[in-house]
Amino acid sequence: MDVRKLRTRKHRIKLHREKLRKHSLVDSYCTDDEVGPSSRRYSHTTFPLFSNLSDDEVILSHSKDEGNRLKVSHSAPSCQLLLLQATEEATPNDFFPFIHLPMDCKLKILSYLSSIEKGLSMRVCKEWCQILQTPSLWSNIILWDFPLTCVPYSKGGNHNSGDCYSCYKKRVHGFACFLMRIRPVVRRLEFKFDIYPDTDGYLAMLKNLLCCISFREIRYMMFNWKDTPARPFWLEDFKKCRCQDVLYSCKLRARHCIWFFEDLSKHLGKIETLILPFDWSSLKNVENLGRLKTLRNLVLEKSSVFQSVPQSRLDKLLSGLPVLRQLMLEIWAPCGATMHKYELSSESLEFLDVSQSRGFYLKSLHLPLLRRFRVARHPWNGPLVFSARLNIPCIYDVLRFGAPNLILLNDHYLEENWKDICYPRLEDVLKSVCSCRKHKTGWMM
Template sequence: MNEMNFHSGSWMGDRRYGLRRLNIGLRYQPRKTSKNRLPRNETQHDYDQPQLQPRRSSVYNSTSFPLFSRQNVDIDNKLVAENARSRISQSLRNLNTIGQSRTRQRHLSLQFPQNDGDSEDANGPPPVEESCTRGSRLTLSSVSDNDSLNALVLLPPRPPSETSRNLKTVRAAIKSGKNSGKNMSFSFQLLPYICQLKVFSYLSSLEKGRLFLVCKCWYDLLRSCCLWSHVSCCEIQMHCVTKEHHNCLEVCYAHYCHRVHQFLDFLGEIHPVLHSLEFMFDIADTEDGYLFKLEQLIQNANIYNLKYVSMNWRSTPVRPFWLDKSILNSKCDEVIQKHRHRQRLFVNFFSHFTLFTPNITTLIVPFDWSEKSVDSVLRLKQLHCLVLEKYFVFQYLSQTLLDKLLSGLSHLKRLMLEVWTPCGQGLVMFSITSKSLEYLDITQCRGFYIEHLNTPHLTQFRVARHPWNGPLVIAEQLNIPCLHDILLEGAPDLVKLNDHDLKSNWMEIKYSQLQEILKGVCSCRMHKTGWAM
């Protein structure tokens, strides 16, 4: 039931929606002596103004939203419009007077040529500024053929005293927000449409979602596709449902899945122009249905100008692992089979995804190092930053695929690798060749050892020693080259090793600080200690 009762002595009203009561205070209160005051029983409906959306009292117990008074805003706008029309008409009359005075002056100068005498007639007619009325502040010096309208607006004639007083009141209310000790605020709805979009563009996805509940005008405004160019599903967190008796794990996660589905469906309806996309979902989980929703989003959204992509398709971090009962009772072969099934789903999804996103510059993804996935990455010719995380522990990496990937990305500047390969007596060494690479990070690798570098533009190199072998490995049978010799030959422009700024003579002299760093990261016989590689 909606009830609106206006009291006899005030402009305050009460509106009831179910169990919730809202106090609505009109911002702009008209003066009691104003002639433009509307009758008390007259109601106006403007659907362009914010309208309150009723919500359930269980979600919002007591909430009050300030509404904007349309009646008094219309009165003030009418006064401003009338004042503007009167000012422009008066300025045009003054301009005609100025033109007639100048024409009269030209005729007088033609009929009575001026002499160098001391008489009053020799001085000619009075200046043009003096011929204007005393109430006008418009001058010919500020008026030109191209800027006549600007001059009329900047230097208008003085309006009457009453109109000037009303206009000053409106301007003072907009600037200071206070008038006669009463709180007055500038309506956000008076801003142009593009300015409102610019303000909303600085908000996060969750903040935009909360603003949907404010009013109908903001609801329509926030459905603009340009406001959702940066989509991050990671901002949606799993919260506990505010009920007394419920299973927190199952119910709360079910609500989380429902919120994610609603968000992805909303994006599919408005067809956003995406510039960045980020999500962390297990695409192999058929019960949650994340893969289907992501495919719908790619189909409905405009992803041609997508620049930044961070996709974690291997797991859903917010999902409690004990909800999946199959993991607790499954065998090792079943776990490996599920990993392989997830990998096949990713290969097909990623291949379809890269067909429509040729302009990606930054990609962060768990990589499976299959031939089809490498071919999909090679479609991204504008790639500048590439982060390849590990997906499976015992994933085999061949030198051929690594060379194919680096040679096909001619604009690649930054590369971060995370490869876990078990090593032993049959240790496999790798070489990295790239003409454009400037930053290389292999600190997260396990069992990945570099044998050769060919990176002439490399300026920063990050490396760490994470051995993945045991004491049964005979160190005398391994011959790993020194990292200093590798960098000396393959990275002549190197200026930073890990967090250490190299000196200018690092290529000629192994100074003490550099030696300490090499002892912690190099696996050669000279720098390593014990059996740890």
């Protein structure tokens, strides 16, 4: 070999090594033309296809750094190939393109993308478009997570939020049509839209999804039927609303939810986690929720400001859910001299959170498996009443007799002898959360 060519080759290899050292590409996955900071990849030690870590460990390790997003390259070489390229000239056979991966590997890689990222990736090529239409990639459906602002600012500097919301609705309904066409098996569903008045067609869209897609494999569902977070509240149709119209629409909205939830509950045979605003005024609604015998985690948010909850409906709900483990109640009950004090009984409940409730006071508990309990004291929601006229039970007595296996009160770990003696640290916690005469300071509630 000519000495001049050899020196030129050695010089080229030296420059390439310095380039790799500068951009730290030896321990990353990227191509030669992707040396910028925007092309960060999973490292070879945590990439799920080339490591012993589980998927949960990979997600947990990368959730701490928002910059480490999954990015797939058509010509992503391994670390060994990069080292080989540093020592000698690489040939086309030294690279293993993404297109040559098995289909299972491609689906596994693309499954880490969000819905928006999957939609953008469908524009890459025909093959990706066909792969991303695989139903198994769309088992986790988030209907509401779309950007709102898309229309550029006008020449005068004014931004028409109504046009942006129109584009948002078009995206949501287009995504729903796409799901109805590929018919995935849904395991997770998040719905955050106002179902009344149905001028935006969100309730009709959900009914069509229920008819075209199987919901029987759903394990997690967030069903917020009260409001649309993406909708600007200053749109034209909101300016003409009166107070009585708002109250009337709230009642109709809750009624429409009861009718739809009756059909929906028939398809949720395997659901384990459910989050929704709940209307306690209808016994039918409680019966529909009691059909979900597989529920383990339940979050019931308030559906109106003040709503009286009969004790019988709480009993019916807890007795109808035999495997319920975690329960969060947000009940805003009217307060006053005639307020109710509630009893809770469950043989399976391990976690109870009533910290978001107002006017919801416990009289007694029968929760033998309860391990964690959260409670908070909120401002009074009713007429001013002297504390001497009220007889609110002490939380310490309620927990001591009704939850013998309790280990955590809010963020305080209880000592072993907490049922026998109320030690000073526990006393301080009770002074901040309990509303009884002993722990509530002040002359008026």
